[in-house]
Amino acid sequence: MGFRLTPQDSSFYSLFATSAGLLVEATRELTKLLEVAVPERPSIAERLRALETEADEATHELIKKVNSSFITPFDREDIHNLAAHLDDCMDHIEEAADLIVLYRIGTLPEGMAEQFQILSRMAEVTAEAMPRLRSLQDLPSYWIEINRLENQADNLHRKMLADLFNNNSSQDPIYIIKMKGVLDGFEEAADSFEKVAHTVEGIAVKES
């Protein structure tokens, strides 16, 4: 684990690090979805729901803090956006994973392992970058890496959709509708990670 959580420090930075740390945990749960037997998936979805609740509380604390602080380390609007986009990452991950369970999907497509690897990497890189917001040092490598990963995620997503529709062995329309919903959800998670990075880039350029 390349990032540090300092929960005794209730600063903005540590609240962002907490949010991003929860995303690292969430993407680890995702990976487990592919390893366990189908009947064990609901307990992973429950674990993700618990992480989402925790993330909601972290976001709420941040919003309260920014609104009640006289001085904030950077623009209130940027802090708001950063918190909201981190929250969106978690929401999309939790919902897409829950749909796999709710829709009683059996076989998951092969590309999903790579999709989860990309999301895991995005979460790790984000969690590593959050503490660097304090010094505003070494951030470009973070957003360049996120842009690269999002591009990779987007290409994979389109390829998986094409496979889903064109692969003759999966021409069951019900399965296609379900799986498209799941794949789109994970792609929205990747988009949200990119929005986090855009917000960080905006902060860094403005404050430097």
Add this chain to the structure above:
Amino acid sequence: MGFRLTPQDSSFYSLFATSAGLLVEATRELTKLLEVAVPERPSIAERLRALETEADEATHELIKKVNSSFITPFDREDIHNLAAHLDDCMDHIEEAADLIVLYRIGTLPEGMAEQFQILSRMAEVTAEAMPRLRSLQDLPSYWIEINRLENQADNLHRKMLADLFNNNSSQDPIYIIKMKGVLDGFEEAADSFEKVAHTVEGIAVKES
């Protein structure tokens, strides 16, 4: 009806109350959709379209007012967001109801009555809260109730999707695609009500 409209008062507060009041009317029309016979549904969709046009005009007036006012009661950005999210509530309600007509859907799923009850309650609670923006008093009960309702709407939405896909009697894929579009639209309306509440919470904490 627990809220008051004061149209003679052209202040920001009354414009917000007007927008929210139109949402109360719109959710009443929704409820009627479940009570009338199928051939009478188009006239309800038309009534919703008229309400949406009215809401558009209210939003437009608000935007003009905020942009031309030297002093505004709270941040321009917050006023903009509040107006835009109220507008989104109406847009999603009108569009989802129209899809029921356009798609020539016959039987509507049972859960929809509860979905509409939640949206009605969200609209009422929102309309009751708008005039309290003036004093910024008694607002936490509003956003706590909206968060609770949105959580309820989200759980119901997931349950309805699972039923739609897993219920053996409705395995017609065309029906599933249509109904998923409608259900997702109403869930987006509930999300928009929550965004309204988040914006109000931000304003209240900042100004207090």
Add this chain to the structure above:
Amino acid sequence: MGFRLTPQDSSFYSLFATSAGLLVEATRELTKLLEVAVPERPSIAERLRALETEADEATHELIKKVNSSFITPFDREDIHNLAAHLDDCMDHIEEAADLIVLYRIGTLPEGMAEQFQILSRMAEVTAEAMPRLRSLQDLPSYWIEINRLENQADNLHRKMLADLFNNNSSQDPIYIIKMKGVLDGFEEAADSFEKVAHTVEGIAVKES
């Protein structure tokens, strides 16, 4: 062509004009999609991807410029929103066109020609308006026209969805899911053009 690009002028205005100019080019490629034979479509999708990359770079340059400028012609937030919404127009156009290729769709629905005409007109009107941001003159005709076009696009979109689902000759659910994804993508592009116009309206009223 009613708009002028002045690439030697690296001002905010010319960067917006460049972005909008790329959208004019993109909507021209869309029109070609309907004229060429199916095997030639991938090369048009590739051309759109190149335009999207160019638009990304223009947006990135704008964001860097606004964040590093001491004085900006109007609010940073408005410039950010304008750049982001212009970028969204391109993203939705490129993605929806790519889906036509990825999904290996053969026959395209008749209404698509009109949908593309509306998007072309939106792009042209937007590109013509961008240079007028400098003087803030003659802008109302622009946003009124965009609102009119978006309304037209929305009505056409709903009509096309109804035809897709209700037309007996196209009851292949797989085709319906694919085509709905494509039509929704182009409708999101039209929505993004409207968001650009809303942002311009906000700027004009505020600064005048």
